[in-house]
Amino acid sequence: MSNKVLIKEIFESIQGEGPYIGVNQLFVRFSKCNLNCDYCDTDFQTNLKEYTETDFINEINKYNNIHSVSLTGGEPLLEVDFLKNTLKNIDKKIYLETNGTLYENLKQIIDYIEIISMDIKLPSSTKMPDMFDIHKKFIETSAEKNKEIFLKVVFDENITREEIIKTVNLAKSHNLLIVLQPKTDGEVLNLKSDFISSVFYKYIEIYKNIRLIPQVHKFINIR
Ligand code: SF4
Numbered sequence: 001m002s003n004k005v006l007i008k009e010i011f012e013s014i015q016g017e018g019p020y021i022g023v024n025q026l027f028v029r030f031s032k033c034n035l036n037c038d039y040c041d042t043d044f045q046t047n048l049k050e051y052t053e054t055d056f057i058n059e060i061n062k063y064n065n066i067h068s069v070s071l072t073g074g075e076p077l078l079e080v081d082f083l084k085n086t087l088k089n090i091d092k093k094i095y096l097e098t099n100g101t102l103y104e105n106l107k108q109i110i111d112y113i114e115i116i117s118m119d120i121k122l123p124s125s126t127k128m129p130d131m132f133d134i135h136k137k138f139i140e141t142s143a144e145k146n147k148e149i150f151l152k153v154v155f156d157e158n159i160t161r162e163e164i165i166k167t168v169n170l171a172k173s174h175n176l177l178i179v180l181q182p183k184t185d186g187e188v189l190n191l192k193s194d195f196i197s198s199v200f201y202k203y204i205e206i207y208k209n210i211r212l213i214p215q216v217h218k219f220i221n222i223r
Contacts, residue, residue, distance in 0.1 A: 003082045006031045006048040008074070010059055012066065016217025018117050018152055018179045023067035025095065026060065030073040035099050038127035039154060039183050044074040053082060057089045068093035068115065080105040087112035100151075101131060103138040116142055116149040120167050124158035125183055132166050136173075143174045150177040155199055157191060164199075168207040178203065180212045187218045 008029040015023050031048050033040075051059070060069060069092045076083065077098055087094060093114045098106070100118040118138060121131050142149045151171055171178050180200060182191045200212045217223065 003085060004050050004052050005056075005079050005082045007051050007056075008044045008046075008048055011223070012063060013222055014217065015067075015070065016215050016220075016222070017181065018213060019150060019177060019211065020067070020095070020115070020117075021213060021216055024065070025068050025070045026063045026066045026092075027070045027072055028060070028076070030071070030076045030079055032078045033074045033099070034078060034101060035075070035121065035126070035128060037099075037121065037125075039125055039156070041184075041186060042074070053086050056082070056086050060086075060090050060092065063092075066092065068095040070095045070097055072097040075099050075102065077102040077105040077109075080108050083109050083112070098138075100135045100138040103134070103141045106138060106141050110141065110145050110147060113147060116147055118142075118149055118151055120151050120153045120170065120178075122153065122155060122159060122163045122167075124160055124163060125154055125156045130166075132170060135170055139170060139174060139176070149174075150179055152179045152181055154181045154183050156183040157195060159199060161202070164202055165206070168203065171207060171209065175209060178207065178210050180210065182212075182214055184215060184218060187221075189214060 008031050010028050012026050015021055015025050029044055031044050094112055095115040096113045097117045120135055123130050153167055182189055182196050203210045
């Protein structure tokens with residue numbers, strides 16, 4: 001074992017997003033990302049701590065009575081070599097929070113992952129190019145291994161009809177749950193409730209496996 005990584009933080013808390021909202025998890029926040037979303041409000045690059053693979057395994061295995069270990073970031077799949085060497089020695093359910101772009105890296109560790117929370121990056125909210133083709137490959141990689149995967153869509157007032165249709169087309173191929181998450185500015189939800197529900201109904205009109213779930217941890221002021 002020789003790899004080392006810089007990790008922002010490892011902490012126990014309560015999942016505040018998606019269908020596993022409310023479960024207790026151990027969060028591991030990695031410190032790199034391959035994207036630069038306009039709405040990103042996560043500090044993952046300051047006050048980092050270096051972990052060897054052995055340190056990491058020992059640290060994670062200290063925690064008991066957790067639902068799962070959430071690998072988050074940043075983008076955890078950028079540390080695929082480190083994860084390949086460590087996850088096999090961690091006897092806990094692994095929940096991956098990912099931006100859904102690094103499918104070749106996912107292939108290398110997918111056998112260790114149980115649940116995948118995958119973002120669909122909408123150009124209207126990220127201000128980045130369309131990534132639907134890459135997301136499709138990521139979903140296919142997961143589906144080939146029958147992994148539990150759901151799609152998280154952060155949207156704002158600029159979401160387009162075309163994005164709604166493209167998201168649904170991705171989800172339909174494997175009947176995946178789409179979690180609609182209204183964008184927050186810091187702790188504040190600035191989108192109007194009428195607009196939020198109108199987006200929900202535009203989705204549900206063409207696809208039934210939809211849930212609207214805002215980020216709950218921000219309302220109860222936990223990280
Ligand atoms: S993928 Fe996630 S961590 Fe990376 S820039 Fe986008 S929101 Fe931030």
